[in-house]
Amino acid sequence: MPQTSESQVAMTCREAMKARTFQCMGTVMSLTFPSGPAAEGHPSDDEIAAAAAVVERLFLDLDQTFSLYRPDSEASRLARGELALRNVSAGMRERYEEALDWRHRTEGAFTPERSDGVLDLSGLIKGHAIREAGTSLLALGRHDWCLNGGGDVLVTGSPKHGIDEPWQAGIVDPEDRGTLVAAYPLGAGRKHAALATSGSAERGDHIWGQPGAARAFIQVSVAAADIVTADVLATAIVAGGAPMLDRATDCWDISVLAVAADGQLLATPGFRR
Amino acid sequence: MKARGAVSAALASAGILLAGWQAGAQVAEIRRSVVATSAGTNAGTTSGGATSGPGSASSGSSDSAAAAESSGSSGAGAAAAGGGTYAGAAVQTRFGTVQVQITVKSGVITDVTALHLTDDDRKSVQISNRAAPLLRSEVLAAQSANVQTISGATVTSDGYLTSLQAAIDAANL
Incomplete structure (x- = not known):
């Protein structure tokens, strides 16, 4: 099935894990447990x-x-x-109320309305x-367990049962999706x-730039305590650029890795090695 | 001695106020309060200054006040001249390591600066969590072999088949 990257991740299965996948929302969801x-x-099968x-x-x-x-x-x-x-x-x-609340908190960088006025909650759902x-x-x-919804990740516990180790999530390099730019x-x-992680060329392009805001970042990854905050703020920073990035890091307890259009990385201290 | 007392109290209250600042108070409020505290101290005792901060209720704040006070006293020789820049000791607060520097001109504090802030306990994010440019070699290691899951911009179901996540999943099916 996968052809390009099997060798790169062959080492990964030294930790025994069981994964189940299914298609939904136009992408693939992966649910992984230590086995x-x-x-x-x-857990049993x-x-x-x-x-x-x-x-x-x-x-x-x-x-x-x-x-x-x-x-x-x-x-x-x-x-319709x-x-x-x-x-x-x-x-x-x-x-809808949650989306409006996020629009307010991000000063419009995240919005549930498409440019044609249609309500689109896919950025939140x-x-x-x-x-x-x-x-x-x-x-x-x-x-x-680790639940990966088309590149958005929520975990609890560890990849090995009984061992107090975090899950390591790799972040794709937007210029070469077969390699990683960082881990967290x-x-x-x-x-x-x-x-x-949100990208400026995302499927369905549910990210709309704010008027006058240049698309400063081609990819933004946000780590947070909860998945909705991470997802919404990643979207908002792609849409709102550097001002939204600073507002997000000032107002929320998050880590951010942003890839600028020229490939330059910007990161909060949590991403520093 | 009067100037020495003023500097001690100012450093003490600046420590407290900085803690308050990290808790969400405005910088402008700090500066106003510190100046007011300094004036009050000239007329009285150093303990008066230690009660004025908006964030002074925490135990971390009182630690910081004590340390900054003693440090201010040790550097008081220069304070007698009525102006200069003074640094407090680096102290642990519940928000992380804090060190303040004040600038005094004609007996009035004109600036308060945070000299040393870390997020050792990962709580002082309000001040030190800004994103900054970083070389690729400086970010957390990203070896494919060491990750259990992949984050990236959403791929389509078709794109998934050639993705790193698909390779990881395939190894664990």
Whole structure:
């Protein structure tokens, strides 16, 4: 299946892990657990299958409601004007309120409205789905896992059961997606459990630059305690450039790695070796 | 002795106020308060200065006040001239290591500067967490063999097949 990078990551499987993947929201979600004997506290294959099924169901349900690629979704009916905002479901209203709150907190750098005025919550909904999936996994009693939603990562615990080591998340080099530009530790007592990356040429281009703002960064990665904060701020910094980057690092407890258009890296101290 | 007392108190209160600043107070407020404190001290005791900061409730602040006070006293020879720049000791607060420097002109504090701030305890992010240019060799190591997951701008389902994440997943299926 993968051809370019297998050798590069061959070493990775020295830590025994089990991964399950599924397609949703136009990309692929990966759910990874440390694996080993059930007697040592590792999840059984059945438990992994059950956890993956719960997560997949949750993603599919949210996609049914919020996808603008599905003509029959609530979001599509809202976009076509068949449904008034005051008549939407509670779930739609909550996400809309959350998106407006983020627009306010980012001074407009993050916005739930497309340039044509259509409400598009896709910049928020994947992060929300990952957040909800994480809550479900914890409720299922799973305390070591990594959930990767198309490049946005939320973890808890460690990649090896019973060992207090963080997960290491690599960040793709936007100029060569087969290599990494940095790594960042998540989970296992570290202050950040989530890492999200946004690029200026993202699928669907759900990032819209603020008027007059040059696209200073081609890729921005944000580590935060929660996935929605990481995801929204990564999007906002790509859209809002250097002023939004400074505002984000001043106002939130985050680490940021930004790749400028000329390849120059900007990073907060948390990314320094 | 009067000037010496003023510097001691100012350094002490600056330490407190800097802690308050890290907790979210405005820089402008600090400067106003420090000047006011300094004036009050000229007329009275150093302890008066130690109570004026908006962030003075924490235990870290009182540690910082004590250390800065003693340091200010040791450098008081210059203060008698009525002007100059004075540095307090580097002290541990609950926000990290803090050291303040004050500039005095004609007995009035004209500037307060944070000389030494680290995020050792990862809480002083309000001040020291700005992103700065970095060489690729200076960022946290990025060996593919040492990571368990990959963050990147969203790829399509088709693009996933040739991605690093797909390679990691394939190794663990």
